[in-house]
Amino acid sequence: MTAAGAGAADRGAFRDPAFTANREAPVHRWVPWIAGFSRQFVQDALARHLQAPGVVLDPFAGVGTTLLEADLAGHAAIGFEINPYAAFAARAKLAAHRLEPARLRTAAAAFEAFMAESRRSGRAPSASPPAAFRTRAPFYSPAVERKVLLAFDFMETLEAPVAALFRLAFAATMVGYSNYSYEPSLGRKASVGRPEVEDDDVAGAIAAKVRQMADDVAWYREDRANPERDDGRVLEESFFDGYAALDEASVDLLITSPPYLNNYHYNRNTRPHLYWLGFCATPGDTKHLEELNFGTYWQNARYEARIDLDPAIDDAEIRAALDEVRRRNPDKGVYGGNGWANYAARYFNDCARFAGGAARCLRPGATALVVIGNSILQGVPIPTDRFLAAIAAPRGFAVAGIHVPRETRVGSSIVESSVRAGKAAGGALYEAVVELRRL
Numbered sequence: 001m002t003a004a005g006a007g008a009a010d011r012g013a014f015r016d017p018a019f020t021a022n023r024e025a026p027v028h029r030w031v032p033w034i035a036g037f038s039r040q041f042v043q044d045a046l047a048r049h050l051q052a053p054g055v056v057l058d059p060f061a062g063v064g065t066t067l068l069e070a071d072l073a074g075h076a077a078i079g080f081e082i083n084p085y086a087a088f089a090a091r092a093k094l095a096a097h098r099l100e101p102a103r104l105r106t107a108a109a110a111f112e113a114f115m116a117e118s119r120r121s122g123r124a125p126s127a128s129p130p131a132a133f134r135t136r137a138p139f140y141s142p143a144v145e146r147k148v149l150l151a152f153d154f155m156e157t158l159e160a161p162v163a164a165l166f167r168l169a170f171a172a173t174m175v176g177y178s179n180y181s182y183e184p185s186l187g188r189k190a191s192v193g194r195p196e197v198e199d200d201d202v203a204g205a206i207a208a209k210v211r212q213m214a215d216d217v218a219w220y221r222e223d224r225a226n227p228e229r230d231d232g233r234v235l236e237e238s239f240f241d242g243y244a245a246l247d248e249a250s251v252d253l254l255i256t257s258p259p260y261l262n263n264y265h266y267n268r269n270t271r272p273h274l275y276w277l278g279f280c281a282t283p284g285d286t287k288h289l290e291e292l293n294f295g296t297y298w299q300n301a302r303y304e305a306r307i308d309l310d311p312a313i314d315d316a317e318i319r320a321a322l323d324e325v326r327r328r329n330p331d332k333g334v335y336g337g338n339g340w341a342n343y344a345a346r347y348f349n350d351c352a353r354f355a356g357g358a359a360r361c362l363r364p365g366a367t368a369l370v371v372i373g374n375s376i377l378q379g380v381p382i383p384t385d386r387f388l389a390a391i392a393a394p395r396g397f398a399v400a401g402i403h404v405p406r407e408t409r410v411g412s413s414i415v416e417s418s419v420r421a422g423k424a425a426g427g428a429l430y431e432a433v434v435e436l437r438r439l
């Protein structure tokens with residue numbers, strides 16, 4: 001393997017891949033998403049690796065950072081995403097250039113008028129809350145819920161493209177006026193010492209978001225390198241199930257960030273969005289997403305007697321690390337090392353599936369940039385970046401390098417948990433860019 005050690009201070013030419021910079025950037029700022037990367041990171045990658053219009057693939061597209069930047073730069077963008085809310089957000093962004101910003105502004109004004117008139121007339125909402133969406137404490141106060149339902153009534157009157165952005169504006173603001181927050185992951189405001197929300201300006205929050213979208217759409221339409229282009233695609237399915245449908249060797253650049261080996265639970269953390277936007281009606285509706293998720297989740301893998309690394313992954317170091325995790329804390333039952341080793345084995349098996357799929361899609365000489373965080377399981381350091389590179393190497397790739405733009409990482413729900421109990425022993429958390437070249 002030719003990879004540089006992840007600890008080496010090789011930052012390559014990449015800027016910090018953290019998503020935080022996207023919070024200020026037009027269109028990207030519409031919705032937050034966990035563990036994405038910044039648009040600058042994608043811009044750097046596109047400028048460096050694609051001199052002419054090409055095909056850009058993100059197999060784990062999230063809310064579409066890669067796809068949007070690829071589209072802006074005049075490339076064809078293809079993404080896979082299993083989370084229906086994230087896929088919806090990515091699609092809405094990619095389609096936004098088709099919309100006249102004035103239509104959004106007119107709708108925002110009509111919405112405010114509708115809400116004001118509803119307040120004056122005491123109109124009862126026709127919409128109803130998602131029946132199976134249960135939370136420990138009421139998600140919305142009665143006053144807020146009434147306003148939210150009236151907003152849904154209004155959205156019913158809108159034409160599809162405008163309605164889609166209204167729904168996204170609601171999704172982006174919905175936790176703000178709820179009794180929950182994302183500090184650090186979805187939980188009650190009361191449990192982090194914040195007051196319950198008795199009432200709030202729901203109409204103002206949604207209308208402000210829609211107006212921000214109108215401004216951004218105007219900018220997006222101006223800024224697209226190829227205004228004729230309209231082929232950005234988000235496929236709402238697992239990359240593992242869908243990649244074979246892409247033409248072989250048809251992709252010029254792959255930029256992605258798969259779920260990290262930190263058990264961040266995309267399903268649980270998007271429950272409010274999935275239910276309120278109607279992407280699921282019962283808990284069973286999204287259960288299958290857990291199995292589709294890259295590496296599945298520890299909560300699923302821990303109950304298996306033993307999940308082993310695929311024998312096709314011929315790497316003694318990975319095997320030794322998993323054995324070490326498996327030996328830790330046997331007295332803790334499913335919470336001990338075996339459960340975590342099962343989860344990690346599933347994860348690295350999926351790394352092999354990913355490398356196989358990527359190798360099929362990429363043309364010879366094309367680059368794959370994979371942003372991935374390391375991990376510490378039961379006190380055992382897991383250099384996920386080096387392991388991914390080692391898995392990719394015999395599957396059609398040369399490892400061009402491992403760059404570490406950011407050496408400490410915080411903000412993941414796992415940091416607080418017992419998985420990190422061995423942090424001191426395990427070393428620092430970092431994020432790395434694994435650069436692979438298709439042979």
Ligand SMILES: C[S@@+](CC[C@H](N)C(=O)[O-])C[C@H]1O[C@@H](n2cnc3c(N)ncnc32)[C@H](O)[C@@H]1O
Nearest residue numbers: 036037060062063065081082083238239293294
């Ligand atoms: C780290 S996030 C990507 C964030 C993205 N870079 C962005 O900027 O929004 C990983 C994403 O992979 C998705 N995912 C997990 N397993 C997948 C699979 N098998 N196929 C496609 N997407 C998957 C998750 O739902 C999640 O949105």
